[in-house]
Amino acid sequence: MKIDNDILKRYAEGKCSSREKALVEQWFDQYQREGAGEVSGEKFLERLTSLDRRIHGVKVRSLSYWKWGAAAAVLLVGMLTMLKFNFFRSEEVQFFALEEIKAPLSSNAIVVLEDDTEYSLDSIRVGDTLSAKGYLITKLATGELHYITHAGDTDAVVYNTLRTKSGGIAFVKLSDGSLVWLNANSELVYPIDFKGKEREVQLKGEGYFEVAKVNTDAGQREPFYVRGDEQSIKVLGTRFNANFTDEHITALLEGHVAIADEGTSVGGPKDIQYATQLKANQLYQHGKVRTVDHIEKYIDWKEGYFDLNGLTLYDLATKLSNWYGVEITVDSGLEGHRLFGGINRNKDLKELLELVAQTSPIEFYLKNNKVYINKANTNK
Numbered sequence: 001m002k003i004d005n006d007i008l009k010r011y012a013e014g015k016c017s018s019r020e021k022a023l024v025e026q027w028f029d030q031y032q033r034e035g036a037g038e039v040s041g042e043k044f045l046e047r048l049t050s051l052d053r054r055i056h057g058v059k060v061r062s063l064s065y066w067k068w069g070a071a072a073a074v075l076l077v078g079m080l081t082m083l084k085f086n087f088f089r090s091e092e093v094q095f096f097a098l099e100e101i102k103a104p105l106s107s108n109a110i111v112v113l114e115d116d117t118e119y120s121l122d123s124i125r126v127g128d129t130l131s132a133k134g135y136l137i138t139k140l141a142t143g144e145l146h147y148i149t150h151a152g153d154t155d156a157v158v159y160n161t162l163r164t165k166s167g168g169i170a171f172v173k174l175s176d177g178s179l180v181w182l183n184a185n186s187e188l189v190y191p192i193d194f195k196g197k198e199r200e201v202q203l204k205g206e207g208y209f210e211v212a213k214v215n216t217d218a219g220q221r222e223p224f225y226v227r228g229d230e231q232s233i234k235v236l237g238t239r240f241n242a243n244f245t246d247e248h249i250t251a252l253l254e255g256h257v258a259i260a261d262e263g264t265s266v267g268g269p270k271d272i273q274y275a276t277q278l279k280a281n282q283l284y285q286h287g288k289v290r291t292v293d294h295i296e297k298y299i300d301w302k303e304g305y306f307d308l309n310g311l312t313l314y315d316l317a318t319k320l321s322n323w324y325g326v327e328i329t330v331d332s333g334l335e336g337h338r339l340f341g342g343i344n345r346n347k348d349l350k351e352l353l354e355l356v357a358q359t360s361p362i363e364f365y366l367k368n369n370k371v372y373i374n375k376a377n378t379n380k
Helices: 007-013 018-034 040-055 068-085 296-305 311-322 349-357
Strands: 110-111 118-120 129-130 135-139 146-147 159-164 171-172 179-182 186-193 201-205 206-211 224-227 234-235 239-243 249-254 255-262 276-278 282-285 288-291 305-307 327-330 342-344 362-367 369-373
Touching: 007 255, 159 171, 159 179, 179 186, 206 224, 206 296, 234 239, 249 255, 249 296, 276 369, 282 296, 296 305, 296 349, 305 311, 311 327, 342 349, 349 362, 349 369
Parallel strands: 146 171, 201 224, 327 369
Antiparallel strands: 110 118, 110 159, 129 135, 135 146, 159 186, 171 179, 179 206, 186 201, 206 239, 224 234, 234 255, 239 249, 249 282, 255 276, 282 288, 305 342, 362 369
């Protein structure tokens, strides 16, 4: 099989496939790092042969068959290409920067007070106490934000906001004893102290709730409302995960909830119809209720790992983007490929993708701060 002497020319003309383009750029990068001026013609041909083998996955004839004129021509095309298009700019091609994309080690979250004052949760040490207007906020050893209020000081409802960024997870205990964990790129608006019988919060993104059962004097449990832009949940005391992203999944681990396919806000109308009822081990998505065997998989993020069982590569890419804060694109032919197993969320992105590649036909690289996942070349 003849070596593809035109690969560099085709690259300069923009006629390479995405995979060929990536391999040529990596080859160019190595060539420049090792010093083009110190490389002999024979060494150059060896490298070009290696490039061709990686692209086509075939054995090539001995280098002695090739004319130095052809080598010189290819070298000239390559050098002209470098000078004209400046392909070696480090911001364009980053094949080894995947190793630098680490798992988040901080909470990447802020708490916003009613006067718009912001505090980074990472700057608040365990045991520290923030003094606000009429209340205190302290951080426990678990990372939980705990509020200390003075009952009866005012009848006004004071709201705080908990907001996470990529790779962020936050944890707050509400005044009724309910616990809320907030996933990455999410937001929770909540009162520092529930007033009267009303218990309601506003959620954007994804959160896991353990709602306290609060009884009135008449022995009736007061409902707890989770308000969203497109969906609302009415709770009587339970454990559930509310995903108000584009996935729109409510997964019930324990108790009962009622769901309305209508967005509301804190303090908004109470007369909407909560038509869908969920029981334990059921989930609701896009108008359908179904029972699942392992409902816990929907809170894998809270437990510190990625549950891959039944997940598609497209779904995983979405989760990884939220966690590592980098855009990830999956080749259209691989988006529906299903995975299995589980991986700790504390791994670096490169290490995590290498584990996925052990059981899935993928390869990956980073370019322009974007990760590409393509189908592996099995002929390499």
